[in-house]
Amino acid sequence: MKASLQTEIEKVVGKIIAVEVLGEQGCTSEVCKLETAQGSFLLKRSFEKRYRMWLAEEAKVLKKLMQEKGIPVPQYYGFIEESDSSSLIMSFENGMTLTAALTSAESIAEKKVLIKSFGEFLHKFHEKEPLRMLVEESDWLERQLDKAQHYVDNGETEGSQELLNQLKAHKPFSVKQTMIHGDCTTDNVFVQDGEVRLFIDVAGMTVGDPRYDISLAISDFIDSPELLGAFYDGYTRYRVSPEEIQYFDGGLYEFF
Numbered sequence: 164m165k166a167s168l169q170t171e172i173e174k175v176v177g178k179i180i181a182v183e184v185l186g187e188q189g190c191t192s193e194v195c196k197l198e199t200a201q202g203s204f205l206l207k208r209s210f211e212k213r214y215r216m217w218l219a220e221e222a223k224v225l226k227k228l229m230q231e232k233g234i235p236v237p238q239y240y241g242f243i244e245e246s247d248s249s250s251l252i253m254s255f256e257n258g259m260t261l262t263a264a265l266t267s268a269e270s271i272a273e274k275k276v277l278i279k280s281f282g283e284f285l286h287k288f289h290e291k292e293p294l295r296m297l298v299e300e301s302d303w304l305e306r307q308l309d310k311a312q313h314y315v316d317n318g319e320t321e322g323s324q325e326l327l328n329q330l331k332a333h334k335p336f337s338v339k340q341t342m343i344h345g346d347c348t349t350d351n352v353f354v355q356d357g358e359v360r361l362f363i364d365v366a367g368m369t370v371g372d373p374r375y376d377i378s379l380a381i382s383d384f385i386d387s388p389e390l391l392g393a394f395y396d397g398y399t400r401y402r403v404s405p406e407e408i409q410y411f412d413g414g415l416y417e418f419f
């Protein structure tokens with residue numbers, strides 16, 4: 164870490180005593196745990212332009228939610244932009260991602276408990292009255308399709324123009340918009356004391372189509388009727404159809 168960045172970080176968290184690079188890294192960032200006299204913090208850094216933009220979005224969301232006790236996300240501490248990187252500082256949370264928890268679970272029964280708690284957690288979030296500060300005027304799906312077009316135009320995505328044309332031409336019927344996580348895979352929810360309790364990686368958190376969250380949430384265990392059943396034991400407000408899963412997880416998600 165450059166001295167100038169360390170100085171900026173220490174203005175926020177106090178003198179750094181130890182830095183631990185985490186075993187579980189993300190795809191768009193480098194994460195490490197900072198120990199200071201004030202406690203433990205998570206430092207998330209991105210270097211590529213697109214990922215830096217996402218990190219700035221994440222900082223914006225966490226900052227908005229700082230005073231919101233009702234939405235479980237890490238606490239925001241600071242965001243620092245330098246010429247070659249962006250750095251987000253948030254609270255270090257104990258626990259592990261649901262992906263990691265499922266990998267270390269020793270039985271199907273244990274996995275089912277975890278996945279049901281994920282369903283319940285997401286159900287509660289989607290049922291909440293959307294926070295005014297997360298509501299945007301424009302339509303969520305239109306914004307995603309516009310972003311996808313921008314990524315295609317700039318060669319920044321693996322999704323093709325052909326697929327995007329299909330998504331534009333065959334939009335699903337509309338459902339009530341809710342607060343959504345926006346990248347709701349098992350990688351981006353945190354397990355604490357045996358249940359899913361926290362969202363991480365919240366750049367896409369806004370008001371949008373809850374079927375996007377559900378489709379991504381179940382994608383890791385879609386082929387296991389038992390685990391899928393456990394999810395829907397917790398998430399009882401809606402069940403996505405195969406066509407919706409294809410549109411959101413198989414289609415739209417290709418661009419992000």
Ligand SMILES: Nc1ncnc2c1ncn2[C@@H]1O[C@H](COP(=O)(O)OP(=O)(O)O)[C@@H](O)[C@H]1O
Nearest residue numbers: 187188189190191192194205237254255256364
């Ligand atoms: N607030 C946090 N406290 C503890 N660990 C975290 C926190 N945020 C992220 N992590 C860890 O860092 C990893 C990557 O974080 P994530 O935000 O998902 O990055 P990416 O956007 O690159 O996917 C996670 O899998 C998790 O292990």
Ligand SMILES: [Mg+2]
Nearest residue numbers: 189350351364
């Ligand atoms: Mg992630």
